[in-house]
Amino acid sequence: MSMTLQDRAMGAIMGAFVGEALGVGPHWYYDLNDLRRTYGEWIDDYTTPAPGRFHHGLKAGQNSQAGFILELMLRSLDKSNGYDEADFCQRLDNDLFPLLDGKPRSGPGHYTSESIRHVWKRRVVEKRPWHDIGGAADTTEAMERTLALAVRYASEPARMSQAIADNTGLTQSSETMLSMGVGYGCILARLIQGDALDARISQQPLKWLAESAMAFEPVTTRQPAPDHPEMPLRARRHIVRDALHAASDIATTATDPAIRIEPAWKVSHLYGMPCAFYHQLPAAYYLAARFSDDFESAVLHAINGGGQNQSRAMLAGALVGAQVGLAGIPQRFLDGLERADKLQQLAYALASQMPDTTM
Template sequence: MTGTPNDRAVGALMGAFIGEALGVGPHWYYDLKQLHRTYGNWIDDYTTPQPGRFHHGLEAGQNSQSGFILELMLRSLVERQGYDEADFCQRMDRELFPLLDGQPHSGPGHYTSESIRHAWKRRVAEKRPWYDIGGAADTTEAMERTLAIAVRYAAEPARMSQAIANNTALTQSSETMLSVGVGFGCILARLVEGNPLDESISQQPLQWLADDALAFAPVTTRKPAPDHPELPLRARRHIVRDALYVASDIAGMAADPDTRIEPAWKVSRLFGMPCAFYHQLPAAYYLAATFNDDFEQAVLHAINGGGQNQSRAMLVGALVGAQVGLDGIPQRFLGGLERSRALQELASALARQIPD
């Protein structure tokens, strides 16, 4: 681990923006031969989407919709001095939803994910309240915005877990997604605080769980369950424990000289190329542990694995950016990212809010 907590916080946020932008061109190529025919055998920089592909119309170095929403979250956190759910929801109502039409190929970045389309339909078309629009998508969209919450509350696990669970429930209401999102946030928070991504990374969060420091019930954006109200808490507690263990297990595997994935981008073939969190998170943890001091190799192996490589690279960028800090991110990635200076200033403003 390098740098100060402030530097690591900015590194995590900028790493996420960079990883997301790197995926704009080669996003969702499940046929790797087609990916190689289009972009060569190794993608090593920002690329422009091909005509007819996802995100067509963007240019190399631009962020798509996940980056747009992450920036909304960052601005809300900075301007409200912490997580203010009403403010975040108002920003989504005012700045994102008017740009959508409920179809996949719409909105910022020219593609809208399933969970956000579902939220738009219930919120705009059906005029439901925010607590009643979350859907069942098992993808990582909520993690891609709540990673900023994990950075902001890295030193405050109770506030972090409650805020992540609440924000996740806005668009993805399953108990599994709430727990897995909190688990990922715990791991990222430990990295921002200076812990290494190794087989011990889960120890402190597991102690938080044992001490009820992660007791994030009730989730205030959801109506209480009418029957057996204690069941959701048990479910969350069980699943978040598993989510924490998997990070340690995979980090330990990455350090084991007898267990190697060569080349490392093939981790996507091992854990799966699709969008669900159970494909994305194991691959992200493996790459972030394998290349814990090499941001460039981490995000490029994430991208070159194909499939849902944009989310994979965004999560990896945050995890490794938190380990190397802003100073450990190659200047060419920072320089090639559109609006990089403005995003760095925003990330720095958030980092200054983190308690010493």
């Protein structure tokens, strides 16, 4: 039986939660010998962080802060029947920031990312307005929550691109980060629509660009992108275009028999183990294309590659989850995920908002 758009939507959301939770124990081991000594030769399930590690205090199957913020996004989308920036910001003000103290090892998940610490300081300590607090961090922090916007607006490219850029800019104001977030969102949206993650994955988003279906001016006009009334930085199409081409090229590599990365977890060595998007996105695209019908292999190779494996598995988990649907995620991962029923309810609520149409 063919999957519906809603099946794919739920697969993407739950795939992200599963990937994020799988990284709680083995997060940020850059010495893979140390990783193997702690967890064995192959991590194949949720694990508890060792004493002194970044998420110490959490248990196997729990989500850390990226999952917490993704859940806030889903709750906001559910209440507002779509993206409402004021509602989402209020949730950060009321539900996240009171739990933080500006230090790395604090807050939900017992670790707070650089970009969230930065906006906490500007918002809570310096009392700045929301559109004056985004920082320059080059991590995938915003993508880990805006993936829900890509799912919600998978068939509405203008609303999707504007919502992702607006929301990214709250915490990461770099135009490059806005562009990369929109690019990842476009790829995820096409997978939700049923496209394959292969050399053709960028075709429809590039068509959106050519037909002015996105929320930005074409680069060929040599005009600045439209300004938000309070936030002038906006993604430029030429950067989004590059992000789309990169996804197609990497997907082609993943299925080219003449180009093999063995074992597949070593993709993290090829593209880099650190946190920046230019390390994370290529590896996530590669794993999601190579294991397009095998959710377990995709997320476990993401985890066993070490480094910033949590975001790698979260982003890859969403991409593969969109391809296999909720039923394609092994039941043991859903059974072992804390509060999986509540999270599935939120995923279902999001999927129920979506028009079952293609574009």
